[in-house]
Amino acid sequence: xxxxxxxxxxxxxxxxxxxxxxxxxxxxxxxxxxxxxxxxxxxxxxxxxxxxxxxxxxxxxxxxxxxxxxxxxxxxxxxxxxxxxxxxxxxxxxxxxxxxxxxxxxxxxxxxxxxxxxxxxxxxxxxxxxxxxxxxxxxxxxxxxxxxxxxxxxxxxxxxxxxxxxxxxxxxxxxxxxxxxxxxxxxxxxxxxxxxxxxxxxxxxxxxxxxxxxxxxxxxxxxxxxxxxxxxxxxxxxxxxxxxxxxxxxxx
Amino acid sequence: xxxxxxxxxxxxxxxxxxxxxxxxxxxxxxxxxxxxxxxxxxxxxxxxxxxxxxxxxxxxxxxxxxxxxxxxxxxxxxxxxxxxxxxxxxxxxxxxxxxxxxxxxxxxxxxxxxxxxxxxxxxxxxxxxxxxxxxxxxxxxxxxxxxxxxxxxxxxxxxxxxxxxxxxxxxxxxxxxxxxxxxxxxxxxxxxxxxxxxxxxxxxxxxxxxxxxxxxxxxxxxxxxxxxxxxxxxxxxxxxxxxxxxxxxxxxxxxxxxxxxxxxxxxxxxxxxxxxxxxxxxxxxx
Numbered sequence: 001x002x003x004x005x006x007x008x009x010x011x012x013x014x015x016x017x018x019x020x021x022x023x024x025x026x027x028x029x030x031x032x033x034x035x036x037x038x039x040x041x042x043x044x045x046x047x048x049x050x051x052x053x054x055x056x057x058x059x060x061x062x063x064x065x066x067x068x069x070x071x072x073x074x075x076x077x078x079x080x081x082x083x084x085x086x087x088x089x090x091x092x093x094x095x096x097x098x099x100x101x102x103x104x105x106x107x108x109x110x111x112x113x114x115x116x117x118x119x120x121x122x123x124x125x126x127x128x129x130x131x132x133x134x135x136x137x138x139x140x141x142x143x144x145x146x147x148x149x150x151x152x153x154x155x156x157x158x159x160x161x162x163x164x165x166x167x168x169x170x171x172x173x174x175x176x177x178x179x180x181x182x183x184x185x186x187x188x189x190x191x192x193x194x195x196x197x198x199x200x201x202x203x204x205x206x207x208x209x210x211x212x213x214x215x216x217x218x219x220x221x222x223x224x225x226x227x228x229x230x231x232x233x234x235x236x237x238x239x240x241x242x243x244x245x246x247x248x249x250x251x252x
Numbered sequence: 253x254x255x256x257x258x259x260x261x262x263x264x265x266x267x268x269x270x271x272x273x274x275x276x277x278x279x280x281x282x283x284x285x286x287x288x289x290x291x292x293x294x295x296x297x298x299x300x301x302x303x304x305x306x307x308x309x310x311x312x313x314x315x316x317x318x319x320x321x322x323x324x325x326x327x328x329x330x331x332x333x334x335x336x337x338x339x340x341x342x343x344x345x346x347x348x349x350x351x352x353x354x355x356x357x358x359x360x361x362x363x364x365x366x367x368x369x370x371x372x373x374x375x376x377x378x379x380x381x382x383x384x385x386x387x388x389x390x391x392x393x394x395x396x397x398x399x400x401x402x403x404x405x406x407x408x409x410x411x412x413x414x415x416x417x418x419x420x421x422x423x424x425x426x427x428x429x430x431x432x433x434x435x436x437x438x439x440x441x442x443x444x445x446x447x448x449x450x451x452x453x454x455x456x457x458x459x460x461x462x463x464x465x466x467x468x469x470x471x472x473x474x475x476x477x478x479x480x481x482x483x484x485x486x487x488x489x490x491x492x493x494x495x496x497x498x499x500x501x502x503x504x505x506x507x508x509x510x511x512x513x514x515x516x517x518x519x520x521x522x523x524x525x526x527x528x529x530x531x532x533x534x535x536x537x538x
Contacts, residue, residue: 009371090289101508102473108492108500187384210390222387229383
């Protein structure tokens, strides 16, 4: 009962807004804002299920592959750099510079070396979304209680066990906080790279529809992309909840 | 509940201070790497870049050497196009961020102050925060063309959320005890703003500002690069299409330095304006 009430609180405004959009746009003659009913109809026609295979799956593959490399390099590099404070502080200015460079500005350079294919797109997604994970992993490893390290020394933990039982659990909450930012960045970079020299993908579809003045298709692409972004975040929360359940239990 | 949180924070305080002290000592004994290490690391990175560039690993002319990029950069410094592009990017970014702050902070404070408003909008805010608003670029391009208005719209659509959300959190975390004290002493509205509101929310707002500033710069460059509005992104795209590789690198480095300067400016501002805050002083963990 209480839960139902809370859900009701959360959804009344979105429902009213969508209903307003639906009603106000019924007789819309503006080319840019066609009636919502038509957009939804077109979304259904185009995306289920040809569009999903043609444009959604390639996008999904790119963003997941990019995020995979971002996590591997970010966590791996973060743990290594976290354990080598002196080295990390020496190369910190370089890391800060690379991180501060807006991802889009690195795009031309990536195109020079990797061309316009999937390699470049996945590389760019991984590169841009790696920084929050990497920097948070470094901080997480650095903030391990000194006592824990002494305990590990006393028990003669080897390096593998120290990473497995001390560094990683300590850094995990922060790594997940960084990963949430990474997902948002990855989605932006995915769309941008697909808008440039691509033959499929959501970004390509939206921009191509706009260039051919197929406004209904453009809107349908925007809606599908919105759903994809939301679902990605939703899935991430599930993973985070499962992976950090011990942490939440301990901290109430 | 208040008493409980107070006693907890009392217990926590020495603990946290202890932790900060340990961290400081540790970094002192292991040595915050000296400046010459940092310079050495940068020099080594440039040397590796140079060696790769002149090695047969890469085809000549694909990767310009650092020296070649530097000379391209100094040539660009002589041109008006470079400075006007840089100026345009900075001014559009600043204007966009100002609009984000003007919309996001008041709206976030208002929503955060009311529980029912927070609940009613939580789903909407969550949705717009997670979807890549860059997808709206084609639509906004159709509406406004390659104008400043297009860029500002894109910046606001994507960079307003961190500020809004941080402002919401800021209101929620004001100590109830402080509110009671203010009420007991019957402070005037002016004093309430001066002594309760501004000190309580400033840290959260400044964090939101940092996140929004980064996002706004990314959006500015993206709108220029894809949308073709004048600025660094447009120059980058033009140089790329003209196969002028050293200039491409020079503009990318310019964008990087701009991003780095913006970031350090916000952090510096945080230190200067919020030096009194326990978290900034490192007495308390965030």
